Amino acid sequence: MDDRDGVIWFDGEMVNWRDAKTHVLTHTLHYGMGVFEGVRAYEAEQGTSIFRLEAHTKRLFNSAKIMNMPMPFTPEQINEAQRAAVRENGLKSAYIRPMVFYGSEGMGLRADNLKAHIVVAAWEWGAYMGEENLKRGIKIATSSFTRHHPNITMTKAKSNGSYMNSMLALQEAISHGCDEALLLDTQGYVSEGSGENFFMVRDGVIYTPELTSALDGITRNTIIRLAHEAGYEVREKCITRDEVYIADEAFFTGTAAEVTPIRELDNRKIGSGSRGPITEILQAKYFDVVHGRSAEHLGWLTTVA
Ligand code: PMP
Structure with missing residues (x-):
């Protein structure tokens, strides 16, 4: 998944797909505290469209609230990031993956200086089970x-x-x-x-x-x-x-x-x-x-x- 052309929205900027990396001491990688969404865009009559974008973004923010993760962006910004991730990768239909994770600011369960980071990736994905x-x-x-x-x-x-x-x-x-x-x-x-x-x-x-x-x-x-x-x-x-x-x-x-x-x-x-x-x-x-x-x-x- 990491070696391909394209861009991924990462903390407010589009970065090259291959450069969308994080450190091995990323807190979420160790303890699993993170939240995400799975969203689809379809090739619709009126052009490529994201299905129920606002409901997905709302659930992402609700998930973060439940987990007590501070969101560094607004729902509007995350909506726009999802649109941009599909558009800028030239996708007609897509699976979109916004994910919120803690970075490598600190280690251990007691780390109190953690920052939430957000990525939004999009790629083509057909029928999940064929x-x-x-x-x-x-x-x-x-x-x-x-x-x-x-x-x-x-x-x-x-x-x-x-x-x-x-x-x-x-x-x-x-x-x-x-x-x-x-x-x-x-x-x-x-x-x-x-x-x-x-x-x-x-x-x-x-x-x-x-x-x-x-x-x-x-x-x-x-x-x-x-x-x-x-x-x-x-x-x-x-x-x-x-x-x-x-x-x-x-x-x-x-x-x-x-x-x-x-x-x-x-x-x-x-x-x-x-x-x-x-x-x-x-x-x-x-x-x-x-x-x-x-x-x-x-x-x-x-x-x-
Ligand atoms: N249950 C679980 C455990 C899931 O991972 C998903 C997929 N997000 C669903 C239900 C279905 O949710 P949705 O229709 O919002 O994709």
């Missing part, structure tokens, strides 16, 4: 790793350190021949994937876990809005793994994963064992909205030009 899986659906397994508890890492923040848990769960799932993990919370109820929110459909009603341990996903919020507009009932409730086994449909949502159908959990086929009809409708609506093909939600798109 184009084919958007149609066919993925095979997942309940993880042996429990999702975070609010009093352990705080689950409303998208923080660097919390992704250790995601990586452990994902690596385990992949080693068992699956595409993704389904993590349960400390009570044993379904929480989320390693980088996605979870939904299931039963008897025409859409269910998703409450947000006690899962990240407040922007795609989740988008899908709930689109489902309501399409006349579906969406209920937030505690979901057990065996309810998922007997669901008619299930899918994950996320900026990277978009709307990814789930065809199998723990070697049990979900519904027909392929993308379900309601999943297909919501997925199509999602792709229409992010590409600016739907007149209703043009306000969710910010052009980069």
Whole structure:
């Protein structure tokens, strides 16, 4: 990732991609205290546009607030940095990664002179789990790793350190021949994937876990809005793994994963064992909205030009 042409926004300036470096004593590298976002820009009807830019920037600032990290820039500056990162790299569509980290001003947990630094990188990134899986659906397994508890890492923040848990769960799932993990919370109820929110459909009603341990996903919020507009009932409730086994449909949502159908959990086929009809409708609506093909939600798109 580091050896390529292009530019990265780094503390207010565009620097060459290869020069966007930090010292090995970077505090966040040692202790994981940092916050970040994952944002996408799409080639939309009105030109390349960032989807729900303000919601992502708001969550980044909220994450920093939760972690008590002082933000050296305003939300407007970070919005502009994201637009510039896409534009100045000449990208038609992009994955955008803003990240806030502590520098090498001090070492040790007690360092009290730390400064928050912000980078915004953007690059091309296609379907997170492959184009084919958007149609066919993925095979997942309940993880042996429990999702975070609010009093352990705080689950409303998208923080660097919390992704250790995601990586452990994902690596385990992949080693068992699956595409993704389904993590349960400390009570044993379904929480989320390693980088996605979870939904299931039963008897025409859409269910998703409450947000006690899962990240407040922007795609989740988008899908709930689109489902309501399409006349579906969406209920937030505690979901057990065996309810998922007997669901008619299930899918994950996320900026990277978009709307990814789930065809199998723990070697049990979900519904027909392929993308379900309601999943297909919501997925199509999602792709229409992010590409600016739907007149209703043009306000969710910010052009980069
Ligand atoms: N949960 C986790 C753990 C995630 O990493 C993500 C991706 N940011 C999501 C859910 C989905 O969030 P969003 O739709 O905002 O990308």
